[in-house]
Amino acid sequence: MTKQRAIVVGGGLAGLAATMKIAEQGMSVLLVSFLPVKRSHSVCAQGGINGAVNIKGEGDSPEIHFYDTVKGGDFLGHQPLCKDMCYHAPFIIYLLDRMGVPFNRTPEGNLDFRRFGGTLHHRTAFSGATTGQQLLYALDEQVRRYEVEGLVEKIEWHEYLGAVQDEDGKCVGAVIQNLRTGDIRAERGDAVILATGGPGVVYGRSTNSVVCTGTATTSAYLQGAKYGNGEFIQIHPTAVPGRDKLRLMSESARGEGGRVWVPRKANDQRDPKEIPAEERLYFLEEKYPRFGNLVPRDVGAREIYNICVNQGLGVHGDMKVYLDLTHHSREFLDRRLGGILEIYEKFTGVDPREEPMEIFPAVHYSMGGIWTDYNRTADGFIDHQSPRNQMTSMEGLYAAGEADYQYHGANRLGANSLLSCIYTGLMMGPGVVNYIKNQKGSATDLPSSLFDQAQQQWQEKFTSIKQMKGKENPYKLHTELSETMMSNVLIVRDNARLAATVEKIDEYDERWKDVECLDTSDWTNPVPSFVNQLYNMIQLSKVIAKGALLRDEFRGAHYKPEFEINQPSDFKPESFLEYTKLKAERGLKQDSFKPDHLEYMRLYEETNEKWLKSSIATFNGKGPDISYEAIDTSLIQPRPRKYD
Amino acid sequence: MSNKTITFKILRQDGPNQPSFWETFVIPYLPNSNVISCLMDIQKNPINSEGKKVRPVVWECNCLEEVCGTCTMVINGKTRQSCSALIDKLMQPITLQPLSKFPVVRDLAVDRSRMFEALKRIKAWVPMDGYHDLGPGDKILPDHQGVAYKLSECMTCGCCVEACPQYSRDNNFVGAAAISQARLFNMHPTGKLIANERLDSLMDDGGIAACGNAQNCVEVCPKSIPLTESIAEMGRQSSKRFWKTLFQI
Structure with a gap:
């Protein structure tokens, strides 16, 4: 039998983690990346990586991390995976430490941890405020080691176009395009892993890098793979406005004590430093005394929207609030947040150590992604040897990192993304190797007609893209698409507007056919690639918008005021556990709970019965069909969230 | 304000071993622009200062917040990242050249x-x-x-x-x-x-x-x-x- 190998697409944290874990087991890997891997979007992650190491002696544990993660995701996460991830988190941090990541330290020389959103514990290990960059470099260095040893072949400046499938639909390779020469070729691989990140560019300006178009995952969806929870898009509460990009201002700024406020008086034109404390509204601290500025991101973004839009209290009447760190010493800020403060200063010309920052919410992360599978054990962990782990609904095609959909439910907690990327990459490694070894032969032995055909199909597609001579500038069309998504499928969602958006996207789909391919040369020509990416972004927008339209409830980042059920202010989430217990054991009496509590719990239960399910999009040739799948909630009973 | 413009002189090259040439673009001024947002504006309306429709400029970028290192070029004679090159702080005309120490791939993109x-x-x-659990470092x-x-x-x-x-x-x-x-x-x-x-x-x-x-x-x-x-x-x-x-x- 000829040599078997895995193809990993994407050189961010998930792709590199998968590559090194597979290579460690002696299996060859072809690593395909759009950019030199060191320039992947993972560099943008700032604040840190979660793991309940309990370095501060607060009684933190992986079980509490698991609970916070599932609660943060409004119970839509897949519990066995979340549990396994949280229990492995301390080990992953130690592993990164051994690899040489320069994590910040305590005076004794231990790893230091800071606070992050959605938890009351110091659980986030960090490397200044460029943790993603530092983690990516460490994994890149390990992969480079395997490259020198010959086990990993890395090809950069290549884009994934689609999967090669055999007559049974099994994925046996990938069609990729050389972004320098424009050549398209099919590569044989016994398993293909998509670790291609999120689709933030669908929204135009976001905190995402320019490569985050979601094209690869959308391509899998267009080839028949299921896409899960597309409508759950995370809006980060704190970003810095920019014309080309909305730059992230890390949650770690609040983790290190940053306070969010607005002047109590609307349109107050005073310099923020001249506004005395009693005339400032610290709205998160007031409304959420327990979690304060560190509420989860969905809550934070909604409160900022409420303050600015509903109450008209945004700074200078705009959609902006202050994020204030000026109470800390310069030395403290430089040591713990240096990187992000420098960036803020460089891009705005204002020194955040002296002046409060002006920030606003921005599209940041997709909780949804390609549908993937897993195999759980009886005690609720994951069987790491199973080839099912992280496999998509197309046999042989896997997904990892932000590209998948299982971990973060309806809202991701800060500093859980670096964790889920590295965890999925490492966790899936043994299962992928088992899958490959279980194959009867190698993809290399399959008839070449299969690969020639796939290659030819994509070559023809690009030839026709190059011949497009319509009236639409693809970059302008993208701006229109993204503005539509930004105005209608963001923090607050409304069915009438969503229905109009779905129609609008169909129009963009039509207009795409009238695009002009502005540059038809062969050498290093990004235009045809962009035209193809734009097509995929239009298709993915349909999944996001239709998913949002159909989901008639309020869950995590998906907020539809029309379907909000108001939690009584004196309600305790544990009451719901008593309620279900009573109902099951002795039957509920009218006086078991206060009437408003009872009514609330009844509605909550009803909503969950209908909607505590993953939404699954499948491509019907024109757009998505949406169906719903049950999830495993056997480890932590779902209950109402509360952060005040 | 609306009549304000930004002028770019960009050193272009169709590919390795091709001759290089300067091309000028004059685009409307918008507040808070940086070199990348201007290159994006040129993509949306690729017309040079002579009013001729040309192919959009090729350059490399990714994170746009100066942590990925991709968008380095020579701007007004100085080597730096183009994402953090704010238009309000640059003398016009703004010259953009590819890094000179690496082979040019196309226009402002080089092979590093x-x-x-x-x-x-x-x-x-x-x-x-190995990548298994061996405790802390x-x-x-x-x-x-x-x-x-x-x-x-x-x-x-x-x-x-x-x-x-x-x-x-x-x-x-x-x-x-x-x-x-x-x-x-x-x-x-x-x-x-x-x-x-x-x-x-x-x-x-x-x-x-x-x-x-x-x-x-x-x-x-x-x-x-x-x-x-x-x-x-x-x-x-x-x-x-x-x-x-x-x-x-």
Whole structure:
């Protein structure tokens, strides 16, 4: 039998983690990346990586991390995976430490941890405020080691176009395009892993890098793979406005004590430093005394929207609030947040150590992604040897990192993304190797007609893209698409507007056919690639918008005021556990709970019965069909969230 | 305000070994612009100052917040990232040129593979027994971490070697970035286990001896990495290694 190998697409944290874990087991890997891997979007992650190491002696544990993660995701996460991830988190941090990541330290020389959103514990290990960059470099260095040893072949400046499938639909390779020469070729691989990140560019300006178009995952969806929870898009509460990009201002700024406020008086034109404390509204601290500025991101973004839009209290009447760190010493800020403060200063010309920052919410992360599978054990962990782990609904095609959909439910907690990327990459490694070894032969032995055909199909597609001579500038069309998504499928969602958006996207789909391919040369020509990416972004927008339209409830980042059920202010989430217990054991009496509590719990239960399910999009040739799948909630009973 | 414009002079080239030429673009001024947002504006309306429709300018970028190192170019004669080059702080006309020390791929895009190859040469990694659970690493004091973190912020952007008089297309100097990475790994508790291999590679042709001490690198580093300190430190380690090897001690 000829040599078997895995193809990993994407050189961010998930792709590199998968590559090194597979290579460690002696299996060859072809690593395909759009950019030199060191320039992947993972560099943008700032604040840190979660793991309940309990370095501060607060009684933190992986079980509490698991609970916070599932609660943060409004119970839509897949519990066995979340549990396994949280229990492995301390080990992953130690592993990164051994690899040489320069994590910040305590005076004794231990790893230091800071606070992050959605938890009351110091659980986030960090490397200044460029943790993603530092983690990516460490994994890149390990992969480079395997490259020198010959086990990993890395090809950069290549884009994934689609999967090669055999007559049974099994994925046996990938069609990729050389972004320098424009050549398209099919590569044989016994398993293909998509670790291609999120689709933030669908929204135009976001905190995402320019490569985050979601094209690869959308391509899998267009080839028949299921896409899960597309409508759950995370809006980060704190970003810095920019014309080309909305730059992230890390949650770690609040983790290190940053306070969010607005002047109590609307349109107050005073310099923020001249506004005395009693005339400032610290709205998160007031409304959420327990979690304060560190509420989860969905809550934070909604409160900022409420303050600015509903109450008209945004700074200078705009959609902006202050994020204030000026109470800390310069030395403290430089040591713990240096990187992000420098960036803020460089891009705005204002020194955040002296002046409060002006920030606003921005599209940041997709909780949804390609549908993937897993195999759980009886005690609720994951069987790491199973080839099912992280496999998509197309046999042989896997997904990892932000590209998948299982971990973060309806809202991701800060500093859980670096964790889920590295965890999925490492966790899936043994299962992928088992899958490959279980194959009867190698993809290399399959008839070449299969690969020639796939290659030819994509070559023809690009030839026709190059011949497009319509009236639409693809970059302008993208701006229109993204503005539509930004105005209608963001923090607050409304069915009438969503229905109009779905129609609008169909129009963009039509207009795409009238695009002009502005540059038809062969050498290093990004235009045809962009035209193809734009097509995929239009298709993915349909999944996001239709998913949002159909989901008639309020869950995590998906907020539809029309379907909000108001939690009584004196309600305790544990009451719901008593309620279900009573109902099951002795039957509920009218006086078991206060009437408003009872009514609330009844509605909550009803909503969950209908909607505590993953939404699954499948491509019907024109757009998505949406169906719903049950999830495993056997480890932590779902209950109402509360952060005040 | 609405009549205000921004003028760009861009050095373009259709491909390697093709002639280069200057092309001028005049675009409407918008507040808070940077070089990248202007290049994006040109994509949406690719018409040069002579009113001729041309193909959009090719350049590389990714993170747009100066952590990925991709969008380095020469802007008004200075090597820097184009994302953090704010229009309000630049003299017009704004000239954009590709980095001169690397082969041009197309327009402003260059091939910096040589910098990544240099990282292979100096073995820029920590040797490990495996990726299974082996407990935490060594204790490291905050001051030590502070030095390592600064060095580890290097994003292989190419500014240091662009400004270096010794680094040229026809030699094999590894450059300041790689030398500084060797220092980073040589100070790590397990990274130092192969310190001598790194020193040997730096003592070889194109290694540390090729540095002419012009100190331009440290001037242009966007992350203020103490590159000259790193070069001096690796010089010291190399000399020590040289004498030790010579006297076999």
